[in-house]
Structures are given as structure tokens and as C-alpha cells.
Amino acid sequence: MTTQQQFLDFLWEIEPSASTVNTCSSAHNTLREALRTDKNLSKLHVETFLSGSYKRDTAIRPQKIGGILQRPDVDIIVVTSHSGEDDPHDVLDALHQALVDAGYKNLKVNRRSIAVPLAGVDMDVVPVIEDGDAYLIPDVELKRWLTTNPSAHTQWTVDVNRGAGGRFKPLVKIVKWWRRCHLSALRRPKGFILECLVAKHMSCSQVNYETLFVEALESIRDAYSLHVLLGQVPFVEDPGVPGSNVFSNVTIEEFKIFYDMVKEHAVLARKAKNETNDDEALRLWRAILGPRFPAAAGVSKSAASSLLRPAVGAGLTFPATPVLPNKHAGFA
The missing domain is CATH 3.30.460.90 (Beta Polymerase; domain 2)
Structure with missing residues (x-):
């Protein structure tokens, strides 16, 4: 478990x-x-x-x-x-x-x-x-x-994250890491396309990240099986440019590769979630999310290191206007 x-x-x-x-x-x-x-x-x-x-x-x-x-x-x-x-x-x-x-x-x-x-x-x-x-x-x-409309995209993520109880951005990071582990050579979909896909298919009431990830994969798998069968790329509206499709530059070949990996790992993730043996569950989750996925421990890293890094979901904030650093950054 x-x-x-x-x-x-x-x-x-x-x-x-x-x-x-x-x-x-x-x-x-x-x-x-x-x-x-x-x-x-x-x-x-x-x-x-x-x-x-x-x-x-x-x-x-x-x-x-x-x-x-x-x-x-x-x-x-x-x-x-x-x-x-x-x-x-x-x-x-x-x-x-x-x-x-x-x-x-x-x-x-x-x-x-x-x-x-x-x-x-x-x-x-x-x-x-x-x-x-x-x-x-x-x-x-x-x-x-x-x-x-990049500024609208930024505000949209803030709004979606708020509506999901602060769990949208962390779930996006898990999905992006999963993609990196298994589809790093695939040009698209990635980045903001994945964010739109997660927003469309995540549960805003679910609080457990394991369940959120498993159900998001299953929802994507179930929603687009017919698209893959018909050789069609889905339409997911750009939240900053109404009427535009964030998948417009994704080829059907790219989407099929992405979809097939989602389909395979939706089954594997559900198996990992249902596994009651801790060692086997860990093996399965590391097969899905890579070796950085941690074993259960008495003291969590996130708690023990709370003073070293921001809390999850706290955000990487930058000033709205430029602030000169004390030392000029070296150019490449």
C-alpha cells in the first residue's frame, strides 16, 4: 500500500x-x-x-x-x-x-x-x-x-489550482515527470498541452495524489480511444485563446504514441494503487515514476527539509518587474 x-x-x-x-x-x-x-x-x-x-x-x-x-x-x-x-x-x-x-x-x-x-x-x-x-x-x-495570451495562461493555472484545492499544479508536475521518464524523445504533447489535459481530466474533489494520478490516466485513456481509432487529434480549447486547439501542432502519430503510453500505464498505475504489499507497490510505482519515487519512511523528506525548500504548491515566484542582481550574470 x-x-x-x-x-x-x-x-x-x-x-x-x-x-x-x-x-x-x-x-x-x-x-x-x-x-x-x-x-x-x-x-x-x-x-x-x-x-x-x-x-x-x-x-x-x-x-x-x-x-x-x-x-x-x-x-x-x-x-x-x-x-x-x-x-x-x-x-x-x-x-x-x-x-x-x-x-x-x-x-x-x-x-x-x-x-x-x-x-x-x-x-x-x-x-x-x-x-x-x-x-x-x-x-x-x-x-x-x-x-x-501567455498572461491569461498564467492566471488560468492560478484559477484552476485554486478550484482544485491547490492540487492541480502538483498533479501536473507528476504527469510531466511521468512523461519525461517514458516519452522524453517525443516532441509533443508536452508543457502547456499537458496542463490543459490534466485540468480537463482531473478530479477537483479528490485529495489523494495516488488516486488523482491513476484516475487522470484512466480518464484520458477512456476519453480518446475513439480519436486514436479514427486517426484524429482531440480538440482541447486553449484557455487563453478561445476557439483555438492546444493540440493544433500535435500530429496523430505523436498523439498515438502518447495515448498508447497512457493506456499502458493506466493499467499499471491501477495495479500499483491496489497492491497491498509495500515492496511490490514500490516496485510498480518506480516502474511508472522512476527511481526517485520514495519508499515509505518514518520521517518524511518533505517534513524534515521544510526549511530547505518551499512547500509543495507554494510556487516559484518572480518579481513582476526586473530587479538587478548584485553581480552581473555570466553570459555563455
């Missing part, structure tokens, strides 16, 4: 460390201040804010590949005074030049953003313009501006 405390300890294990959070905070604050004060971009600069899983507090600790710790990701939205008539290439070029002028190296221009790799963190810098309550983002491949 697996206890709630084991899942709480597991959540503590997969939480980004304090050093990871500090590295991200220093890096993004330095970059945001550099853009704000750039001699050219400052004329177009309106504000910057954070987006992505770190802002939404759904990030998990960076993984090791081949013994090398991978860098965490931080998304930075740069609100500008560009117009929808401006060419997306020109917009990204202006942002790229400002980053070059600030001393950043090894930059990569993506279709909608600039990737900034540093020694301890990867940042994705995204230019946007305001469009009513939403934003427009330039796409250099499509050569047009597309609707996006």
Missing part, C-alpha cells in the same frame, strides 16, 4: 531546487534590464513579463542526460510598440540585435522567438504587441502575426 506521504515526498524530490530558481531569477532579471535600457530597443520597449512553466509554477527539476545536468528553461515576453504591419523578420531582427549589443552569445533565431543559452539556464525571448486583452506574436515562417 502506498501512502499520501510518499507522493508528497516525491513531489519534493521533483521540485526545482533553490539554486535552480536563483539561477533563473538572476539570469532573467539581467536580460530584462538589458532590453529595457538598450539604446534602440528601449524606444519600442513597453514592458517584459515571465511566461512558461516557471512562471506558472508547473516546472519540474532539470534532468540529467548522460550524467550532464540539463539547463532549465525560462520564457520572457517582451511587449513592444511594434504594429501588426511590421514584418515579423524585422521584429525578431531588432530583438536579436539588442541581445547581441547586450553581450549575449550563441543566439538562435527561432520562428517566433530568440533562444538565449547561458551556462545555467536557457531563455526564450518572445516579442509581442498588445491586441486588446490578448497579444500578437510574430511568426517568421507564416510571415504574419498570431494571437497568443
Whole structure:
């Protein structure tokens, strides 16, 4: 039998460390201040804010590949005074030049953003313009501006988490860790798509994380069996852009691989939940969630280490406006 405390300890294990959070905070604050004060971009600069899983507090600790710790990701939205008539290439070029002028190296221009790799963190810098309550983002491949709403995504996660008694974000982290264990090579679905999927299929009244995870897998399995049979990707509405499907860029091949793993592990997770032998239950849960899943213990890690890391669900909070670190962060 697996206890709630084991899942709480597991959540503590997969939480980004304090050093990871500090590295991200220093890096993004330095970059945001550099853009704000750039001699050219400052004329177009309106504000910057954070987006992505770190802002939404759904990030998990960076993984090791081949013994090398991978860098965490931080998304930075740069609100500008560009117009929808401006060419997306020109917009990204202006942002790229400002980053070059600030001393950043090894930059990569993506279709909608600039990737900034540093020694301890990867940042994705995204230019946007305001469009009513939403934003427009330039796409250099499509050569047009597309609707996006990262701030609405952040607020949506806050609202869903509140409605689920604070258990939505922790469950998302468990699902993301499960995906990393078994589907790390799969391009999509991941990230915010998984968050939307969890929100759609979790119980907001259930308090036990083992049950929440098992029932979420079973709900996803049961909801989309026909889609897989018919070769269709499901429609899950983007909570920030009504009418848009968060699965729009997921191929049927990708979804089928994801679905088959969900189907297999829904059965395995139910077996783990029903197992009364502690050793066998632990073996099953480690087959599902990896070796970090803890054995039952007299004193929980999460309780014993409460002064070392934030409590689960407390959130990774960053200032809304840039704060300069005491020491300039080194560039890659």
C-alpha cells in the first residue's frame, strides 16, 4: 500500500531546487534590464513579463542526460510598440540585435522567438504587441502575426489550482515527470498541452495524489480511444485563446504514441494503487515514476527539509518587474 506521504515526498524530490530558481531569477532579471535600457530597443520597449512553466509554477527539476545536468528553461515576453504591419523578420531582427549589443552569445533565431543559452539556464525571448486583452506574436515562417495570451495562461493555472484545492499544479508536475521518464524523445504533447489535459481530466474533489494520478490516466485513456481509432487529434480549447486547439501542432502519430503510453500505464498505475504489499507497490510505482519515487519512511523528506525548500504548491515566484542582481550574470 502506498501512502499520501510518499507522493508528497516525491513531489519534493521533483521540485526545482533553490539554486535552480536563483539561477533563473538572476539570469532573467539581467536580460530584462538589458532590453529595457538598450539604446534602440528601449524606444519600442513597453514592458517584459515571465511566461512558461516557471512562471506558472508547473516546472519540474532539470534532468540529467548522460550524467550532464540539463539547463532549465525560462520564457520572457517582451511587449513592444511594434504594429501588426511590421514584418515579423524585422521584429525578431531588432530583438536579436539588442541581445547581441547586450553581450549575449550563441543566439538562435527561432520562428517566433530568440533562444538565449547561458551556462545555467536557457531563455526564450518572445516579442509581442498588445491586441486588446490578448497579444500578437510574430511568426517568421507564416510571415504574419498570431494571437497568443501567455498572461491569461498564467492566471488560468492560478484559477484552476485554486478550484482544485491547490492540487492541480502538483498533479501536473507528476504527469510531466511521468512523461519525461517514458516519452522524453517525443516532441509533443508536452508543457502547456499537458496542463490543459490534466485540468480537463482531473478530479477537483479528490485529495489523494495516488488516486488523482491513476484516475487522470484512466480518464484520458477512456476519453480518446475513439480519436486514436479514427486517426484524429482531440480538440482541447486553449484557455487563453478561445476557439483555438492546444493540440493544433500535435500530429496523430505523436498523439498515438502518447495515448498508447497512457493506456499502458493506466493499467499499471491501477495495479500499483491496489497492491497491498509495500515492496511490490514500490516496485510498480518506480516502474511508472522512476527511481526517485520514495519508499515509505518514518520521517518524511518533505517534513524534515521544510526549511530547505518551499512547500509543495507554494510556487516559484518572480518579481513582476526586473530587479538587478548584485553581480552581473555570466553570459555563455
